[in-house]
Structure formats: C-alpha cells, structure tokens
Amino acid sequence: MSEWYKVGKIVNTHGVRGEIRVISSTDFAEERYAVGTELMIRHEGKKEEVKVVVRHHRKHKNFDLLQFENYHSINEVELFKGATLYVSEEELSELGEGEFYYHEIIGCSVVTEQDEELGKVKEIIETGANDVWVIQRSGPGKDILIPYIEECVKEIDVEQKLVRIHLMEGLIE
Structure with a gap:
C-alpha cells in the first residue's frame, strides 16, 4: 500500500463546467496537477x-x-x-541533491548551531523570493518565521527529522 501526501485543499467550485478551486500546499504544483495525474480526495x-x-x-x-x-458539471464536484487533495507516493519524482519535499521538512525539529531547541516546522509558506518555514515553538511564545536561505538554514537531516x-x-523577538 502506498503513502499519500497532502497537496491541497478544495475551497470551492469555479464556474459551471466542473472546475474546482484549490489552495495548494505542494512544492511542485505544475507536476502535481499535470494532466493524467491520479489524485485522491478525502x-x-x-x-x-x-x-x-x-x-x-x-x-x-x-x-x-x-x-x-468524468466530472463535467458543478453539480458533480x-x-x-x-475536502483535501492527496498525491500518491508513486507520483513523486526523484529530487536532486539538497532538494526536499515539503512533507519531508514539516515535522522536523529545529535547533540552533548551539543545539538550543526552538520547535518544529509546522508549515511552509511560498513567498516568491524564498520559502519561509513556520516554526512552532517548544515552549511559550509566537511562531518563529525562518527564511529558507543558505545564510540561515545550515543543515537538513530528513532521516533524523532535524x-x-x-x-x-x-529572527526571534
């Protein structure tokens, strides 16, 4: 049985010909929603x-x-x-060195270079220039926003989720 990964949320219909409006939470929308791709709605x-x-x-x-x-009208969709849209693990392509899928990063623990634990990545926001990782703090306080840039993110270990x-x-108030 294959894993299914969240790629978006269906927020509404669009027009009368069976289109749906999706807020994506995927890193490769063009690839995820390519013609012929199988998705699951739950x-x-x-x-x-x-x-x-x-x-x-x-x-x-x-x-x-x-x-x-096979969905041609607003009534059918x-x-x-x-609902939430998911893509199968089989639809994921191999990434190059130093590239990661969102689902590999979300849930990772975030620590400083001095091993001070800050929290876990709970969300990734695409801003255009670079992604911003939302870190939910381990203790009290507001979420921390970390830019995904070389000067800030020094090491990613998806195996260790770190x-x-x-x-x-x-960066921290």
Whole structure:
C-alpha cells in the first residue's frame, strides 16, 4: 500500500463546467496537477475516498483550478468542497541533491548551531523570493518565521527529522 501526501485543499467550485478551486500546499504544483495525474480526495474525519484523474489544470489568482476526468458539471464536484487533495507516493519524482519535499521538512525539529531547541516546522509558506518555514515553538511564545536561505538554514537531516539553523539577528523577538 502506498503513502499519500497532502497537496491541497478544495475551497470551492469555479464556474459551471466542473472546475474546482484549490489552495495548494505542494512544492511542485505544475507536476502535481499535470494532466493524467491520479489524485485522491478525502474529507477529514471520513473514511470514504474518491480517486480522480486530472483532466485540466490552470492558475487563477492565488488558486489552482482543476478539472477531473468524468466530472463535467458543478453539480458533480460540489460535494468535494472542503475536502483535501492527496498525491500518491508513486507520483513523486526523484529530487536532486539538497532538494526536499515539503512533507519531508514539516515535522522536523529545529535547533540552533548551539543545539538550543526552538520547535518544529509546522508549515511552509511560498513567498516568491524564498520559502519561509513556520516554526512552532517548544515552549511559550509566537511562531518563529525562518527564511529558507543558505545564510540561515545550515543543515537538513530528513532521516533524523532535524534542521540546524544559524539564528540570525532579529529572527526571534
């Protein structure tokens, strides 16, 4: 049985021809939503799953618009609102040296170069220039935002689920 990884949340329908509006949480949207890609739709807290095949993909504002094979009207996709989209492990391609999937980074413990534990990566935000990792603190306090840049992120060990960073001035209040 293969693993399934979250790639987005279906927030609404779009038009009357069966398109859905997705807020992506994937690092390679063009690849994830390529024509012919099999995705799984699951509502949180429910056991039922629907496997679909991407028929069409396009970007619109901050959303990815998808249309699936055999779903041609708004009435057929209305029930997908609020569901989560997943991609199979088999659909993931090999990455180059020093490249990582979001699901490999989310959940990693984050420590400073002096081994001070800061917390765990809970989310990754794409900003355009570079990604920003949201670190949920181990103790009290606001989340820490860490830019994914060479000067800050010094070491990533996905096997150990550990990220070592250089704590740049001003990152923690």
